[in-house]
Amino acid sequence: MNQFQYYTPTKVIFGKGTEEEAGELVKEYGCKKVLVHYGSGSVKKSGLLDRIFRSLETAGIAYISLGGVVPNPRLSLVYEGIELCKKEEVDFILAVGGGSVIDSAKAIGYGVTNEGDVWDFYEKKRTAQACLPIGVILTIAAAGSEMSDSSVITKEEGWIKRGYSSNYCRPKFAVMNPELTMTLPEYQTMSGCVDIMMHTMERYLNHTENMELTDGISEHLIRTVMKNAKILLADPENYEARAEVMWAGSLSHNGLTGCGTDGGDWATHQLEHELGGMFDVAHGAGLAAVWGSWARYVVEARPERFAQFAVHVMGVEESEDVMQTAQKGIEAMEVFFQSVKMPITMKELGISPSDEQIAELAEKCSFFGKRTIGCVKMLDREDMRRIYMDAR
Numbered sequence: 001m002n003q004f005q006y007y008t009p010t011k012v013i014f015g016k017g018t019e020e021e022a023g024e025l026v027k028e029y030g031c032k033k034v035l036v037h038y039g040s041g042s043v044k045k046s047g048l049l050d051r052i053f054r055s056l057e058t059a060g061i062a063y064i065s066l067g068g069v070v071p072n073p074r075l076s077l078v079y080e081g082i083e084l085c086k087k088e089e090v091d092f093i094l095a096v097g098g099g100s101v102i103d104s105a106k107a108i109g110y111g112v113t114n115e116g117d118v119w120d121f122y123e124k125k126r127t128a129q130a131c132l133p134i135g136v137i138l139t140i141a142a143a144g145s146e147m148s149d150s151s152v153i154t155k156e157e158g159w160i161k162r163g164y165s166s167n168y169c170r171p172k173f174a175v176m177n178p179e180l181t182m183t184l185p186e187y188q189t190m191s192g193c194v195d196i197m198m199h200t201m202e203r204y205l206n207h208t209e210n211m212e213l214t215d216g217i218s219e220h221l222i223r224t225v226m227k228n229a230k231i232l233l234a235d236p237e238n239y240e241a242r243a244e245v246m247w248a249g250s251l252s253h254n255g256l257t258g259c260g261t262d263g264g265d266w267a268t269h270q271l272e273h274e275l276g277g278m279f280d281v282a283h284g285a286g287l288a289a290v291w292g293s294w295a296r297y298v299v300e301a302r303p304e305r306f307a308q309f310a311v312h313v314m315g316v317e318e319s320e321d322v323m324q325t326a327q328k329g330i331e332a333m334e335v336f337f338q339s340v341k342m343p344i345t346m347k348e349l350g351i352s353p354s355d356e357q358i359a360e361l362a363e364k365c366s367f368f369g370k371r372t373i374g375c376v377k378m379l380d381r382e383d384m385r386r387i388y389m390d391a392r
């Protein structure tokens with residue numbers, strides 16, 4: 001097991017009706033004015049936004065609001081939010097939504113508290129020194145941004161999607177009522193399940209030996225999400241299944257399943273970010289579409305680990321042929337993705353990039369040849385192009 005730091009400062013308020021506590025929770029931070037940040041329609045339609053406003057009013061909290069966050073949240077709205085917060089002297093952001101809203105709130109929080117262009121952080125030109133405090137009312141179990149240190153933003157100019165991580169942006173609190181996720185379309189629920197699984201799979205597929213406890217937590221988390229994704233496919237209003245998936249979403253990306261690892265691989269996420277930036281696809285579905293191609297490309301670099309995954313997670317029978325076991329595990333995961341109506345190719349994802357677009361995806365993903373990605377096997381621009389080609 002490697003050395004590690006485990007820092008998870010987010011207070012979790014979990015269960016039915018917990019969103020009613022929003023006002024009192026925000027009050028604990030002694031703020032003067034709150035920005036309520038949200039997306040496009042579902043929180044208005046469901047009446048959730050009005051309930052949050054009422055809760056803030058009852059607690060005597062002044063607030064303004066900014067909606068309009070779209071999936072793959074845009075930099076232009078982040079700039080608008082920064083200006084608004086500065087003008088209105090906002091000192092707390094309450095994000096009501098999923099990963100896109102929370103990430104947009106985090107970027108606004110950076111922009112208000114740091115000088116210069118906030119995009120510099122996402123381009124890795126500078127590091128942030130602060131962020132406004134952020135609270136979350138979660139409406140979709142997926143990204144895990146409600147407890148994570150990261151945010152992912154898309155710059156419209158060039159359609160570049162980039163992530164930035166720092167502990168400053170970890171939310172102060174996350175309110176999680178599984179009932180709020182029952183209005184999600186099936187595709188978003190399943191896409192969320194894939195993202196949750198992938199956050200742990202990215203950490204699990206690594207080069208570290210001897211991680212009995214972290215491996216056990218990870219394997220059980222992935223199996224739990226697989227089991228409950230299938231329940232939700234048949235019974236989307238199953239509260240217990242919604243609750244298991246929601247809690248898994250937070251634990252999968254708050255650092256727990258990475259304790260003692262070498263940091264994990266993350267190549268699938270980097271490959272998907274370019275798909276999200278260029279084609280605006282749902283993040284989890286995009287991950288499912290490229291994961292198998294990535295896994296087949298790198299499996300030779302770490303067959304024992306893939307074989308452990310196959311046996312402990314996918315229920316593949318152990319055999320003396322480690323490579324064969326490893327490959328059976330990859331196939332079994334693709335079969336699972338299809339069983340929950342997730343794509344395993346870009347075609348199934350609904351996009352058909354040309355050869356030139358594939359080359360552009362690899363260019364962008366490699367930061368125009370300046371970076372490699374992955375740890376199971378380090379990948380350069382040509383490797384990325386080949387994986388994209390295979391996934392097409």
Ligand SMILES: NC(=O)c1ccc[n+]([C@@H]2O[C@H](COP(=O)([O-])OP(=O)(O)OC[C@H]3O[C@@H](n4cnc5c(N)ncnc54)[C@H](O)[C@@H]3O)[C@@H](O)[C@H]2O)c1
Binds near residue numbers: 042149183184188
């Ligand atoms: N910051 C992180 O740690 C992190 C980790 C992984 C992914 N991400 C990023 O997060 C974004 C994806 O976030 P997400 O998967 O949470 O989804 P999302 O926030 O993009 O929401 C997906 C869709 O579901 C809708 N929606 C949300 N809640 C709903 C509800 N209760 N009922 C009906 N519709 C609802 C949204 O309006 C949206 O159209 C991507 O940009 C991804 O790259 C961030």
